[in-house]
Amino acid sequence: MGDLDxxxxxxxTLANGNAVYPLSAVERAAILAVYELYDALLGQPDAALTPADLNAARPYLQAAYDQVQIGGRLARLRERLLASTDQCPYCGxxxxRDLDHYLPRSVYGDLAIYPRNLVPSCSPCNNAKRTVVPGLGPAEGPGLIHAYFQALPDADFLKADVAFVAGALEVCFEIDATQLDAGLAAKLQFQLDRLKLNARYRGQINIFLSEQRTAMLMFRELEAALFSQYLVKCAGDLAARFGRNDWRVALLRALSSNADFCAAPQDYLGSQQAEAA
Structure with a gap:
């Protein structure tokens, strides 16, 4: 807790040494206890995360997040967190570029500068998530999974449904709930829907398949009978890097089992653009 303290x-504390808010020993201990409880709760909401001992300090703790911004006294914390990953954990x-408060600071101000409540994310995901608090009523939905704490099963639960319409590839991702606990399946599907990932994957699918085009067509020409297995192998290689439920992995798995694509990939990887539905 030394770094947190x-x-x-x-x-x-201002650069000139003046206190923005002089924390009492009781308040400091209460904040550190909230941090420990947050970890114990795996980042999920609980009334105990906003104790009465911090009522006076809470507005100052909430405002302290300003110091995590570029040029702030905690700017190095921001740099360290953003440097910890090269892709947004929500969309993949x-x-x-942003730090998402998993539990929003508007509700849980005590956690405004707690590193494990700050998830590096891209701006579209951060803006789409906004102030979602897991489990607070049907309007909010079940919430998003926690990038630091959520354990995921060793199973292929992200599925891609592919179809070919007028020579164009249409892709729709969905969560296979049969592979998951019901609560986790609901969270993952909510995340897919809340962040509008199917719409946002369209351009990424175009880019990805364009990058794979030459290798795919060359292998298909040389080893037509093994082309499906080649796609499975490519999916496995990507899974080792990005995880078995990365959208690219799910896409290749789906393409490997699609007879139309395996028979004539050139029809969909030529000048045609892949369009995700």
Whole structure:
């Protein structure tokens, strides 16, 4: 907790040494206890994360997030978190430029500068998620999975449904709930829908298949009977890098089992553009 304690001091102390808010020993202990409880709860909401001991300090803790921005006293925290990954954990392709408060600071101000509540994300995902709090009523839905704490089963649960319409490839991703606990399946599907990932994957599919075009067509020409197996092998290689439920992996798995694509991939990888539905 040493670094966290120092971050609190830096966030609430001006460069000239004057205190923005002088934390009492009771308040400091309460904040660190909230951090420990957050970890124990795996980042899920609980009333105990906003204790009465922090009522006076909470507005200052909430505002302290300003110091995590570029030029702030905690800017190095921002740099470290954004440098920890090269792609947004929510969508799997966007460049992380923002720090998403998994539990929004508007509700859980005590966690405004807690690193495990700050998830590196791309701006579209951060804006789409907004202030979703897991489990707070049907309007909010079940919430998104926590990038730091959510354990995922060793199963292929992201499925891609592919179809060919007028020579164009249409792709729709969905969660296979039969592979998952019902609560987790609901979260993953909510994330897919809330972040509008099927629409946002369209351009990424075009780029990805364009990058794979030459290798796919060359292998199909040389080893037509093994082309499906080649796609499965490519999916496995990507799974080792990005995870078995990455959208690229799910796409290749679906293409490998599609007889039309395997028979004539050139019809869909030539000048044609792939369009995800």
């Amino acid at each position: 120092q971050s609190l001091t830096s966030a609430l 392709f966007g460049e992380p």
